[in-house]
Amino acid sequence: FKYFSCDENTMAFTGHAMALYLDDSYLKRPARECIDRVQLYAYSLSRYGNSPYIYPVWGLGGLPEGFSRLCAIHGGVYMLNKPIEKILYNDDGTVKGVQCKDEEHPAYCKKLLADPSYFIGTDKVKKVGQVARMICIMSHPIKDTNNADSAQIILPAKHTGRRSDIYISMVSYHHQVAAQGKYVAVVSLNVESKQPEKEFAPALALLGKADVRFSWVSDQYAPTDDGSKDNIFVTSSYDATSHFETATKEIMSIYERLTGQPVDLTAKPDDLGKDE
Template structure:
């Protein structure tokens, strides 16, 4: 493993895998390591036995729950099936029939809208009227507005309603473009030179040299601190009580796992030490903040913005060959 790399990525969480892929496409020499023997880090998915071992310290789950392999439990669940066809939308209980018609007209307006074609604007100047004013033109109720704003547009709060409307709007990829993966690499120690700049990563007595390191917070914790990840935003000293209304909606459950985490953000100066650390996952139910963190890290690492026009046919071809 005594080889020099441009970047060593520690941890195979979603952010680290996306960055690894992007940097490999940029033709940087990337080594990707993880202390675990599985991909995903703290946003991995566990079978039932793995879940039991992680939260209860037991090797096997109760027999009455069925086969362990039949379960795939997300540690950071951010994907949910939503209606995606006309038929699914008609059957969905999210809206009544008449509200679906009104919402459908609004969605068609958004779908047909072209910024440079005034004929699609229907007389609305979206640089002047607010989102709330535009939505009110279609008579949508509060539940639909919440659905559009938070489930579709992924806004974290309602501040967008007072703003002008309609904003302009991973591991395998790395391997295909030359990235090297190493799982089950315990005690990955980040090495620094005399100037405090990262120079490599040591594991099992071997050191991989590099110019930059990308990692999740657990690989470079503040000394004496215990690192964990946020899965819900606690407002009091009793987070379980705060979650009770949501838990009650689940109805009867066989097992309940309650875990409380601290949320961390990097405080280091990456331009000085060349360590690029992702933030912990937040309490949102979508990937917007994750993507923004990835884009920010990519720019800090490379000095460029992500080019989504890059031809990734090599990755597609590799998948076809494996099929």
């Protein structure tokens, strides 16, 4: 960046908004890493038109719905919205299955992938911080976005006087998630003070007037082991990022720990479902 005489605004925008780095560590790392990330941003932008991001119509609820359909096609069993009563273990301490509430028979398994909320109060997870989120329902698009019906905005920490970035994701009636003429903006950030509601100020100044706002603070948990001993693979809580970059990396990591092989994204659609 210094070689090309880039100012701090350009460096922050490139590193945080395009390369999706969570901090400024990229400034001290090999340039190739940042270049690859920026190229991915550019390739995605050229492929999908005016945005490098895609968002499912009808909201993210379509993802578990799609999973359920694929699960049924491949002979799997799924139970949505079933409270877990307890986790069952073998004599050697490895997972055996789960017992669901109001179900007579347990669901048996060799490996278990679980959200940290199922293990709060145990030695499987530890608290690593807090995330504050706010949902703003508005009757106008975000200013200075050319009246865009959707937006992904990252406010770099350096521009807001914080230690971490602020994330804004905005969708609207064009995505079938709001009424005609309404916009839904979700603001998320790492809690850095005892008054998290005041930490939203830079984002609210950008969003402008909202019809209604909802905010809450969630504890953030992380697993204490890799799951190899008991075959229970616990994910981390969702962090403040709104672009799912960290979630995607964790999914790929857990897949490799579950199967012993890295994710192969070169599979052709025609090969899916065929016996190996």
